[in-house]
Amino acid sequence: MDTEQLTSEIKSGAPVADSTTETIARILAGEAHLFHALIRPVERAVFVMLFMLLRSESDAEDVAQETFIKVFRNLHSFRGDSKFSTWVLSITRNEGLAWLRKRASRPEEPLEPVLDDSSGDYTPALLTDWREVPLEALERKELGQCLSRAILKLPPIYREVVQLRDIDELDVQETADLLGITAGSVKVRLHRARTMLQKELVPLLKEFAPASSRWRGLFGRRV
Amino acid sequence: MKIDCRHVWDHISAYIDGDVDAVLRAEIDRHLEHCEICSAVMDSTRNVVVLIADERVFEIPAGYSERLHRRLDAVLATESPD
Numbered sequence: 001m002d003t004e005q006l007t008s009e010i011k012s013g014a015p016v017a018d019s020t021t022e023t024i025a026r027i028l029a030g031e032a033h034l035f036h037a038l039i040r041p042v043e044r045a046v047f048v049m050l051f052m053l054l055r056s057e058s059d060a061e062d063v064a065q066e067t068f069i070k071v072f073r074n075l076h077s078f079r080g081d082s083k084f085s086t087w088v089l090s091i092t093r094n095e096g097l098a099w100l101r102k103r104a105s106r107p108e109e110p111l112e113p114v115l116d117d118s119s120g121d122y123t124p125a126l127l128t129d130w131r132e133v134p135l136e137a138l139e140r141k142e143l144g145q146c147l148s149r150a151i152l153k154l155p156p157i158y159r160e161v162v163q164l165r166d167i168d169e170l171d172v173q174e175t176a177d178l179l180g181i182t183a184g185s186v187k188v189r190l191h192r193a194r195t196m197l198q199k200e201l202v203p204l205l206k207e208f209a210p211a212s213s214r215w216r217g218l219f220g221r222r223v
Numbered sequence: 224m225k226i227d228c229r230h231v232w233d234h235i236s237a238y239i240d241g242d243v244d245a246v247l248r249a250e251i252d253r254h255l256e257h258c259e260i261c262s263a264v265m266d267s268t269r270n271v272v273v274l275i276a277d278e279r280v281f282e283i284p285a286g287y288s289e290r291l292h293r294r295l296d297a298v299l300a301t302e303s304p305d
Contacts, residue, residue, distance in 0.1 A: 191236035
């Protein structure tokens with residue numbers, strides 16, 4: 001199978017159905033070892049989804065293992081109606097939510113929306129002295145931690161939309177199908193999530209912006 | 224149509240995703256040309272979206288993949304996906 005092609009699947013809107021379907025057919029026909037290559041492109045996304053849901057690295061890793069075992073055992077039921085990666089993420093989310101329900105003895109965040117789609121203040125942080133933070137700044141570990149903390153602080157219904165749309169780069173309809181909500185709700189939640197992240201992060205990101213004004217103009221800044 | 228700041232904020236996410244029609248996009252662009260606050264809000268939001276998509280934000284535990292595939296080896300050796 002073409003692993004590189006499959007690697008691009010999760011980041012692209014174009015499913016590589018033929019390659020994936022063929023690989024799955026071979027696995028089902030007895031070439032079980034191909035399962036390793038089949039899932040490599042989605043390993044990271046599965047872990048990140050579970051970590052964002054469970055907020056524990058060790059729990060996320062345990063559930064990731066159980067998820068992939070489940071994916072293997074249910075491979076025959078993959079019909080190719082969605083991308084393989086989307087199907088895996090759907091199983092991952094179900095496994096994560098089931099794990100959360102099992103952890104009933106520990107106080108957890110609610111599984112259901114804590115805010116409906118019409119409440120809250122979604123005004124961004126207003127400023128004029130914004131300086132772009134370049135991707136290179138992510139070499140500083142504190143920046144990554146700062147960003148991940150902000151994402152983890154989002155209410156669950158917003159966090160999962162950010163993860164699927166902005167991190168896994170699923171399209172709106174795939175995200176809607178996976179979450180069982182409308183495309184309109186995906187857009188509304190993503191807008192609010194991005195606004196909340198902007199408001200939370202902008203004051204913190206200033207220290208990661210280069211001191212020189214030469215960075216102004218990056219990322220399409222209008223000057 | 225002339226739009227105000229609130230109107231621009233309401234469409235920031237759709238604008239970043241290229242999900243606004245040509246007329247609205249042109250209105251927003253015109254607004255951004257003279258509104259420094261909205262311009263900074265738009266750029267900072269876009270910058271945040273770019274940054275959070277980077278793989279360095281969420282670190283995967285060392286050995287995660289190796290442990291996963293070792294565990295799968297044990298399953299693949301004894302089961303078939305039917």
